[in-house]
Amino acid sequence: MINSVSIVPDFFQRVKTISFPEVIRVFYDEEPRRSKIHCPFHEEKTPSFHIYENGFFCFSCGEKGDSIDFIVKLYNLRPINAAKLIAERFGLPVSNGPLSRQDMLRLARAKAERLREKRLKEAFDNWARLAGQQVRILAEAIRLQLEEKGLDIEEDLLPLVHELPRLEWWANILAEGTGEEKLELFRNKDFRRWFTCKN
Ligand SMILES: [Zn+2]
Incomplete structure (x- = not known):
């Protein structure tokens, strides 16, 4: 049996290969303008939430982090569950073993869907x-x-x-x-x- 603790870091790494702008596009309903949106973590009139390839920084309230941190804060989840949520939405397998045929099909389907979009x-x-x-x-x-x-x-x-x-x-x-x-x-x-x- 594979130790679940050894799975986790690798799984997080895998989830972090999805760029933050893609995660934002899927999970947050505001189209970024000049890589900025209104901060989801505080009230503001002018967007100061900056979107980077690997994460975010709000120049107004100081919130920062990567895509997993974002989902943790947005939905008040534990990091592992936030990572699972992202993985699921992007068709990444949640387990760390070799990909099953079903996983590969799911991944291919999700990729095709994203390409179509x-x-x-x-x-x-x-x-x-x-x-x-x-x-x-x-x-x-x-x-x-x-x-x-x-x-x-x-x-x-x-x-x-x-x-x-x-x-x-x-x-x-x-x-x-x-x-x-x-x-x-x-x-x-x-x-x-x-x-x-x-x-
Ligand atoms: Zn903020």
Whole structure:
């Protein structure tokens, strides 16, 4: 029988091979901006919780640690259970023996799923970038007409002029909005009427 104490350090190491940004993405419902989120461990208006490849540091309350520490604090768990929770979510085997056929299948499935999510996200980001360009070009063209012709602008362009604030707002979301805001726009019927959504 394998001594369970000898399993633990190796198991922790294995869990720590998963990068902290990936753990955050799976366990915490806020999209990081410039590698920062609002600190889950204290109230704050401006994000000061910094996300690094191997862990976190909150410049405001001073909380710091790696992915296991994060889950320990977030859910008030013992480290071994936090590590198990991460391992399970990422399809890593919890035991330390050789991988069983079932473990290998689970791991492969989880990896395929993460790859699929990653591709989907890339496709979506790509769509947002292209749609953002379309909206911006249209908004700029309308603004240019307006500046050149003022009140003499052709009548059939007037509806476009009225839409200008909305177009500029959309362009802004597509350029600088959060993933959630972009997704909302992607689903917005008005927006879809204006711009064909490929992908
Ligand atoms: Zn904090």
